[in-house]
Amino acid sequence: MERRNLALLCAGVLCFWLFALAFGTAEGRGVAVQAELPTAAPAAVEDVPVVDAAAQPQMSLNCRAAILVDQDTGTVLYEKNADEQVPIASITKVMTLLLTFEAIHNGQLTLETTVPVSEHAYHMGGSQIWLEPGEQFTLDEMIKAICVSSANDAAVAVAELVGGEQGFVQSMNARAAELGMTNTVFHNACGLDTEGHLSTARDVAVMSRYILNTCPEVLHYTGIWTDTLRGGATQLVNTNKLLRRY
Numbered sequence: 498m499e500r501r502n503l504a505l506l507c508a509g510v511l512c513f514w515l516f517a518l519a520f521g522t523a524e525g526r527g528v529a530v531q532a533e534l535p536t537a538a539p540a541a542v543e544d545v546p547v548v549d550a551a552a553q554p555q556m557s558l559n560c561r562a563a564i565l566v567d568q569d570t571g572t573v574l575y576e577k578n579a580d581e582q583v584p585i586a587s588i589t590k591v592m593t594l595l596l597t598f599e600a601i602h603n604g605q606l607t608l609e610t611t612v613p614v615s616e617h618a619y620h621m622g623g624s625q626i627w628l629e630p631g632e633q634f635t636l637d638e639m640i641k642a643i644c645v646s647s648a649n650d651a652a653v654a655v656a657e658l659v660g661g662e663q664g665f666v667q668s669m670n671a672r673a674a675e676l677g678m679t680n681t682v683f684h685n686a687c688g689l690d691t692e693g694h695l696s697t698a699r700d701v702a703v704m705s706r707y708i709l710n711t712c713p714e715v716l717h718y719t720g721i722w723t724d725t726l727r728g729g730a731t732q733l734v735n736t737n738k739l740l741r742r743y
Contacts, residue, residue, distance in 0.1 A: 546572045564698040568706055579702075582680050582695040587624070587647045589688030591704050592669045593656060594643060597636070598712035600659050608637040610658070617662065618654040623689055625650040626731055638726055644718035645733040649687035656686035676703055 562578040573579075600606045612635065614628040626642045628634075628650040634642075636658070642651040656665040662685070669683040678700035684691040708715055722740045724733045 546570070548572065548574050562698040564702045566702045566706060568709060571706060573699075576698065579699040580680060580697050582697055584690055584694065585688065585696045585701060586690070587649075587688040588696070588701055589683060589686070589694070590643055590647065590652050591701070591708060592672065592683065593652050593665075593686045594640065594715055595704065595708045595712060596665065596668055596672060597640065597655055597659060598708070598715065601636075602712075606636055606659070608635065608640075610636045612636055612639045612654050612658050614650070614654050615657055618650050618657065621649040621653050621687060621689070623649045623687075626726060626733075628654060634726070640718055641721065641724060642726065642733065644715070645721050645724060645735045647736075649689060652687040653685075662686055673700070673704070676707055678703055 556575065558577060560577070562581050562583060563576065564573060564579045565575040566573050597606070601608065611633050614630055614632045614634075616630050619628055619630045624647045626646060626648045628648075634651075634654075636655065639651045639655050642648040643655065653662055656662045659665055660668055665686055666683055669686065670681075673681045673683065678696070681696040681700045681704075682693055684694040688694075719735075719737075720740065721733070722735050725731060726733065
């Protein structure tokens with residue numbers, strides 16, 4: 498069971514980085530983030546302890562920036578350039594999912610809410626499920642597409658449902674500020690490369706820890722290895738190989 502939970506956690510926190518490498522325009526400039534499995538439900542914005550640099554493990558990681566935190570306490574166990582602003586590509590969708598789950602929690606939406614597809618969502622590039630204007634899916638299906646396939650078109654369609662994409666982006670930045678993500682600026686809901694759309698390893702860890710502690714249902718979706726949409730016509734395959742091989 499512990500291995501199952503660890504695999505799900507890795508999916509929740511790391512699958513977006515894997516998509517950033519596979520589909521994002523920020524290849525080679527991204528952020529690696531790892532967090533331990535949560536053991537407590539609520540997460541609060543707080544100053545968290547940092548293990549003294551001399552006591553941190555001496556590792557040489559092949560990435561521009563990284564951070565390792567204790568999911569329960571938020572203690573920083575290891576960091577490398579953790580406050581350097583970099584493009585984060587599809588890691589952006591972690592905030593999109595957080596706001597979506599919070600809308601479900603407050604009764605604004607349900608998993609059965611119908612998500613319409615606009616022309617704007619249809620024209621998203623990169624990873625997608627090839628939505629057509631006027632096509633409709635349930636929110637449950639759209640979340641699945643976001644988590645498993647990192648679908649940009651699904652992310653934008655959901656953002657438009659929750660608050661219109663521009664209004665949604667404002668909510669993303671407001672939520673980031675509330676969480677103490679002081680070096681993060683969002684310009685869209687899906688992570689397509691845009692000037693000034695940046696974050697840091699530390700801010701991504703804060704966001705990831707928060708969604709895992711307050712919206713544990715995200716693990717149901719990120720733990721899906723394969724699934725289908727459109728009655729089996731569209732295949733979804735998770736690129737996080739840990740789900741199958743660990």
